[in-house]
Amino acid sequence: MKRIVIAAALLAVACTAVAQSPSITVTERGEAAFKSNGCYGCHLIGKFGTPIGPDLSQVGRKYPEEYLARWLRDPALQRPSAHMPALELSEADVQALAVYLGSLR
Numbered sequence: 001m002k003r004i005v006i007a008a009a010l011l012a013v014a015c016t017a018v019a020q021s022p023s024i025t026v027t028e029r030g031e032a033a034f035k036s037n038g039c040y041g042c043h044l045i046g047k048f049g050t051p052i053g054p055d056l057s058q059v060g061r062k063y064p065e066e067y068l069a070r071w072l073r074d075p076a077l078q079r080p081s082a083h084m085p086a087l088e089l090s091e092a093d094v095q096a097l098a099v100y101l102g103s104l105r
Helices: 002-020 026-036 065-073 091-102
Strands: none
Touching (some): 026 091
C-alpha cells in the first residue's frame, strides 16, 4: 500500500512538472514533424538532410504557408509530375510543418 501511495505522489509531481513546462511552439512542432516523418531523407535544411529532393532551407521565401499546407496534404494535386509521395499527416502536423517551412527564409 505504501508503494502505491509513493507511486501516486510521484505521478502527481511529474504531471505538475509537465503542466508547468513551457509549451512547444507551432514552429518547433513543425520542425519535430519534419524530423519524425523522415522528410530529411530527401530534403536538406541547412546542412541537415539528404539532397535527393529540393533544398528547403529558404522555401518560406518562395511559398506562403497556405501553399505549403496544400502541398503537404496532396503533392500530386499541386504538381502531378512531382516525385514526392503522399504523406499520411494529421491536419495538425500539416499546419505545423507549413508554419515551420514558411519560417525558413
